[in-house]
Amino acid sequence: MNPRVFWGATVIIALLLGAAVVAPGASDRIFQAAQAWVIDSFGWFYVAVVAGFLVVVVALAFGSTGRLKLGPDESEPDFPYPSWLAMLFAAGMGIGLMYFAVAEPVQHYAAPPEGEPRTFAAAREAMVITFIHWGVHAWAIYAVVGLSLAFFAHRKGLPLTLRSGLHPLLGRRIYGPIGDAVDIFAIWGTLFGIATSLGFGVAQMNSGLAYLLGIPSNPVVQVILIVVVMGAATISVLTGLDRGVRRLSELNLVIAVCLMLFVLAVGPAGFLFKALVQNFGLYLDHFFIRTFNLYAYEPRGWMANWTLFYWAWWIAWSPFVGMFIARISRGRTVREFVIGVLLVPTGFTFIWMTVFGNTAIALDMGAAAGAISQAVTDDLSTALFHFFEQLPGSAITSTLAVLLVAVFFVTSADSGSLVIDTIASGGADDTPRWQRVYWCTLEGAAAALLLLAGGLGALQAATLVAALPFAAIMIALCFGLVRQMNADVAGVAIGPETPPLRARLKQILSPPRRKEIERQIAEEGVPALRSVSEALEREGLPDPAMKLSAEEVRLEVGADPETRFVYRLTAEPRPLPAFSNLEAPEGRRTQEWRLIARTEPRGRRRDLTGLSRDQLVNDVLEQLAEWRRSPRPAAP
Template sequence: MFKTTLSKGIFVPSMVFIVLVSVVSVLYPEIADKILNLIKNFIFVNLNWVYVWAVTLFVIFLIYLLFSKYGKIRLGDNNSRPEHSFFSWIAMLFSAGMGIGLMYFGVAEPMQHYASEVFGLNTYVNKAKNAQLYTFFHWGIHAWAIYGLVGLSLSYFAYRLKMPLSLRSCFYPLLKDKTNGVWGNVIDVFALCSTFFGITTTLGFGVVQINSGLQILNIVPDTSFVYQVMIVGILVGLAILSALTGVNKGIKILSNINVIMVVSLLLFVLILGPTVFLIGSFTEGLGNYINNFFNLTFGTHVYDKETLPWFYDWTILYWAWWISWSPYVGLFIAKISKGRTIREFILAVLVIPSLFNFIWMTVFGNSAIWFDMNVGNGSLSALSGNPDALMFRFLEYLPFSTVASFMTILIVIIFFVTSADSGIFVMNSIATKNANKSPKWQTVLWGTLLAVLALLLLNAGGLKALQSMTLITALPFSVIMLLFIVSLLKGLSIDQSYYDRNFSKATAPWSGNLWKERLKRIVATKDRDSIDLFINTLVKEAFTELQTEFAENGITAHINYEKDPCKIELEIKYDVINNFNYGVATTAKSVANYLIVEQNLPDIKVKGSYFPRAYFGDTRESYDVQYFTKNELISDVLKHYDRFLDIVSEERNEMFISSDSHDPAE
């Protein structure tokens, strides 16, 4: 029997729905596409305002958090630090979020806007400016605000409040313990299906572009299904191998490599293309985007009916597409963002990828437009309806076009693999309720399902139907994301008051009666043995006296002790609320070189020092207690106990102090 970490309540209904939709799309592609397209069009025409308002609120909310007092809150314990370097972090979130899309639409979207007559603009200059403006709009801050909201919500509740890295956790302030039941499963099933459909359709279109590029370079004779099977088999196999190595190895390494290659290709086109024109058009385009930011944000084209079909097919479709992808991208961003502050997270997720997208779209899109106007006599705009080949035809106008085309294919391949492997990782995480270690066969299962269904849909022509299904799911999920805002605001407001809560005014500060003894401790040797001795004598005696006195008052206090590293803890256990903990542990810290040779500090002989660190069973900042007397340490414990009783008496603090706030399996 196979060992598995899959949750039946999530995996089984998800597979039933995924298989059912896929079978219908494969067996009856035209009927499925027609029905789903009708539903999608109805939503886009009659409910497009939901997408407009939702995305607008996402942007406003994140900008508010960026400048608010909540920005300093860390996604994890107060003393936690990021697990990945800044470069690797940006590389991974970028590869998962926009990868294949940039390669596919880098030339295609600006050229399609430029070739369109929808706005009735009769000058090439106005067409080019609007092509750049709307491309910036669709690939800029609004798109990343969608991903950022989901990623931030997941990171906060998972790392700050120690809940499972799951969409259900984002509803805890609203649903409380119901997140562990049926409602929680429904949320995760929705996320899993949306992720699976989004990745499948994107990978299907990615295979078509790779196949088209290989044909143009005469590596394969045509774009038949046989070659698509070979491409999918090789690339999904690589994705499975990468996913098996985990985030810290395969995914990180491939993402870092790809960012370097992408920047190299970008510089290649910038230097060998119309460089002066590109720098000037980027500058003007950025200013145009900033000047029109609010008009674009709130625009619904309601007064210009001729542009409405374009509005539905581009802006609303993009908002729906990004929203449908947000469970997958948000989960992956959250997985790699532990330890960042909220301000750092928002700045990085909103600004850096958006700015890079603007540069990319300018260099590739505006280069194509420039060649089309000045060299190609409209040949590229004539190909605007064939985005699969447009990138490669554009590169033919540059020197070393064959080398650039090979590099483009390689980048698309790596983006394909990074999207697939991070998708496999995220889907397994959802289906297992974020289990720590899953058997390898589950990773193989997800990769195989992606490959098989993508190929079946490619062969039967059912990808468009599945894409429509994905876009339809974006409507309910946009409402879910609005609830994320409510939930996150509630959590952050409680978080702020929880950590800012002062001790009782009745507690007394240190006195100066024992200043001579404290001075001796300040300059004394602080090696590990001396701190261990401090804990085994003074701290242990203080806790023992407290234990006895608590017992006199009908309260059972336990003393937990560990020898290596030396640690002692006073614990009072409860059934419903979290236990009260006050512990002291020997902790290392570095000492500056100049202190080692300082003659006035003769006891510091080596680079390295230790101190007794007090901790409290939650994520509050710990501190040094080495200068406390026994009675002062007892007083400090009672301060925290008084604070603990004060906090647990308030109902609104339930998610911080309730033992039932976390998944029982965690």
């Protein structure tokens, strides 16, 4: 672990949760007062930065930086295009869509921010507002964090943590107190964002169980549900059921799609197809007005409860979702990444919200006679089950809904603990299981204690406040990302590794001599291979060995001569052109020397002349990763 980040985040979270336990009434008032202060003082800031994030990621995608790879220039995507799109599609699903699929459109229809409620105009506005909250703005926030993590981890070889995105601005200072503070804020925001989602999920599970089994709906039952479901998440961490949870998530996604298709089949299908097209058109028409709308001239509490809460919630969730999409996007171009992240989950969400939201509004205007909107007004968590009451097979569909929420609950808690643990351990992904259990337990404790302190209102307030410092960090990530990507396009190194002007001119005008390449091997190559060898030894990997000779330096991993990994660095000459404008500074030389790397087995020759120690380490790790993924020959 990184002790400063691990224990620093723990202390901050413990202080907040301790206050909620010792004085629940006072803590609720404090959270609400903090939320009111943030909304009054920084509501404009949330709206402005979310619009800015969208502009930044679109500009990076369609500018000259769009062709950059999230990895070395020669890298290929880890996943085929259909699989990658499917995982982005899955990332758009979760407790939020289950909770708000009916609740949000009907709530805006029954209590719009402006205009008459329960009218056709209110119905149209309700869908536009829902699309804005769940559209490209949310995924632009995720894209900023995901793009920063993917670019600096996969392309620059830096740790998979938020601090790496500040390297162009701070250099090696990211490994000091500033970097620690960034990661602590990321953990703080992520944990409270996950706790908020868990609070929504458990409230909806409680409402479903009350509808199906008559179990009372109150905070005590909800805390019991948190304990039970977090216990299941903890078991998945302890027993290593990652593959099972992944398959369960895929099954969950299939069930969710089937549930949506069922609603489409038994609902007003023709109307829904027309509504989807019109909703999208209205979304485009209202896009810029809603992006910057703050009701500055007509202040209303609606903004704090909906738009500003959503922007804060997405910001708090961004390290979680950002790290997921960064991990699966190695080898993609920046343009592919941004287009996929912005459009694929958004497209599915628009279809989901139209099927559930428009059907609910149509039923409320007709057969339900206002019963759904009344239920939403009384308790948002019951909206989905009152909606199913109006359709055939309500007992079956409600049971499936409770099951979906429960499994989303488990997978969110398990994945969230992994993401937080990765940040708290400096980017490591092979930490002891007790650490993931620790964060998993803390997530459940945060959700339970904040529910007891003040219900979902306290969770919403805590999320909005926690997201404020991280929004400022995300602005810095944007500056670092733009600066580094533009430098890569221009072929210029930035940061403390930038060579002085004279050295760079010498590299251009003077072909390297043998002694210069030998000096690079001694000063950069040998320490780079030694650091990798020592790290492999600490991890207990098979028989790493360093070998030095007059001709080369090599790193070997594995005992089997047929399959072992061999990485060689050698100085090799190559002839200069017969006629060259670069002859004068060095006299009439016939050859220049280069630092050449070769990898066995199935390696290819690479020219690494002029690379720094960190860059050489990154090349070794890239080749080692390819070797690890390569198939082994079958035993005789």
